[in-house]
Amino acid sequence: MDAPPHARSFPVSAGILFGLGLGGFFDGIILHQVLQWHHMLSSWYPVNNLRNLELNTLWDGIFHSATYVFVILGLYILWRAAHRSHLAWSNTMLAGTLLIGFGLFNCVEGLIDHHLLGVHHVNEQAPHSHWLYWDVGFLVWGAAMLAAGWRVLRAGRRDMAAAAGGPGA
Template sequence: MPRAAPEPAFPIAAGILFGLGLGGFFDGIVLHQLLQWHHMLSSWYPPTTREALELNTLWDGIFHSATYVFVVLGLFLLWRRAHRGVLRWSGRWMLGAVLLGFGLFNTVEGLIDHQILGVHHVNETVARPLWIYWDLGFLAWGVAMIGAGAWLLRGSRAGARP
């Protein structure tokens, strides 16, 4: 007996991967490079010597490579679903999934790198006692994006009509 064609659906996982990657790109490009508030290991190895700056730049590149992989995986999932002809486009779900992924990036990266490991903090150009406030703002921004993404995705299933 032939199988029925799958019902068109929106690939939420692709949007989440896009959000994870975009969150990492924002952090790396804006906070590491443009504003130069921190580097990947700048709390452990402040970039005050050439060797420490080279080490931080290397780890910034490794970090950017990982965020690039998230975007490529998201693109692959989106392409695969579209190529099979079972993609239902939804701007609301895409935005919701991207916000969810971006917020997850901020929250997980903020908790692990800023709070647990302490490899860097959001804004290391301000006085050290103020670092925690920047870190908490980063976490709050992440939680707000998770909430906004979940709100956009709420009450919907990936296979339902938007």
């Protein structure tokens, strides 16, 4: 006897949460720590003295903690789904949901932190007159991942529906 369709569905929310977490880790590790282009509050509190560096480091840690929670939640949802009998797995849908989550992170973080609040900008090491280009590029990159993820997810749903003999997504 086959499991009901809702019990076989791919855990989309798990992939999106993993993508959000991975997007945050990429931003925090690569842009904050390795390249040191910005920190969490570096537009409001420039890293030009020890007190501001300590404040930015604290908020970088809070930021990393939030992205860690996304990954833990994604893992929890995936773990629960993996214990269902006859779960339908799809590498294509996983890739699509990861791209959606990563792109969603870039779009939300870029709009809120870079444009609305102005707490930091993507590359504060570049001349100030170029900051907007980096910030817009970050949004375009996020939107491209979001769009690509959506297309890949739809393709995965169509593939799974075809394999199950049902209509496409």
